[in-house]
Amino acid sequence: MTRRILVVTHEGRPEAVQAADRVTAALREQGIEVVRDGTAEGCELIIVLGGDGTILRAAEDAREHDLPLLGVNLGRVGFLAEAESEALPDVVTRVVARDYTVEERMTLDVVVTAPDGTEQHGWAVNEAALEKGERARMVETTIGVDGRGLSSFGCDAIVLATATGSTAYAFSGGGPIVWPDVEALLLVPIAAHALFARPMVVGPHSALEVEVLPHGDIDAVLFCDGRRRIDVPPGSRITVRRGSHAVRLARLAEVPFSGRLVAKFDLPVQGWRGRPA
Structure with a gap:
């Protein structure tokens, strides 16, 4: 052959x-x-x-x-x-x-759930990055892990990354370098206006969640590896889990x-x- x-x-x-x-x-x-x-x-x-x-x-x-x-x-x-x-x-x-x-x-599986319940799906090798849709304004968010809320803040972006992506956008945002054989999920806020907005590393069986607060009037956008775009209106929830395909x-x-x-x-x-x- x-x-x-x-x-x-x-x-x-x-x-x-x-x-x-x-x-x-x-x-x-x-x-x-x-x-x-x-x-x-x-x-x-x-x-x-x-x-x-x-x-x-x-x-x-x-x-x-x-x-x-x-x-x-x-x-x-x-x-x-x-x-x-x-x-x-x-x-x-x-x-x-x-x-x-x-x-x-390891990769990421990404689900964006709109306020009306419709879902958009994506995936990433490096990261899924939530970014503000308007340059002059912050995106208002709340973050959580495994269904429990942790903190709320306005920021320029939130990077949800793999260990592979820890040396990419997450690294530029002040996140830790994670060895690629470590199966983990990273959450790195970018320019957050909050007392508690530190980078986090969670295990591969956890789910990272980010909600774009509904009282905001700014649409956000999610970029998977900087290539695949998903629009994120106010009131949407982003859920990131370990990817089903490496x-x-x-x-x-x-x-x-x-x-x-x-x-x-x-x-x-x-x-x-x-x-x-």
């Missing part, structure tokens, strides 16, 4: 298109059928050439078809990527040999997450165990 691989790239970046051309040619030389930015049906793997945004786009196909994806970073940080652009020849060699492992990452990431090396943090954020580690400054 002919092997088939989907190659996804950022078409707006010439270097990404050129990299995709090289990967495509190398795989075809090995007798592997390559699909470029098409359907993932019938494929064994998705190779993504770009930044985290491109990887999150490809994650939609990966989740739908239960396929692993392998990211090659051509962006800035590329936290979800497994390799940098200079490693492309090795990436091709390892893919041809099927020399990689697969790691599952996203699978192909890994080429067993690098500790601490090493990835140091490399991606260029963290100073001088002095660690006698390392010279």
Whole structure:
């Protein structure tokens, strides 16, 4: 049976298109059928050439078809990527040999219930971010866990994230970094006007809830991974639970997450165990 691989790239970046051309040619030389930015049906793997945004786009196909994806970073940080652009020849060699492992990452299932009881559904790898619909006003919210209210406040946004997303929007908002093998849900208020509006981490069997207070007159909007939008009118309730479908990431090396943090954020580690400054 002919092997088939989907190659996804950022078409707006010439270097990404050129990299995709090289990967495509190398795989075809090995007798592997390559699909470029098409359907993932019938494929064994998705190779993504770009930044985290491109990887999150490809994650939609990966989740739908239960396929692993392998990211090659051509962006800035590329936290979800497994390799940098200079490693492309090795990436091709390892893919041809099927020399990689697969790691599952927890996702979020999102339900937005409107005041009339209608529901909209979404999902996310990194986060579901509730944001105010009007720049000059705060969105008035109340938050809860497992059906119990915790606090009410106005804010610019609330980020509901996975451990994977803890290094993305939630991190920028002052949330904690959570190791990706920790199955947890994070809630991180952004610019909240309240005494108690600290980031929270709860277990994978809990449900995070955010209600947009009905006495407010500002619509809010919920963005899942910055890609999928759900409008949230006043009086709506957002419920976030552990996702029913994981996203699978192909890994080429067993690098500790601490090493990835140091490399991606260029963290100073001088002095660690006698390392010279």
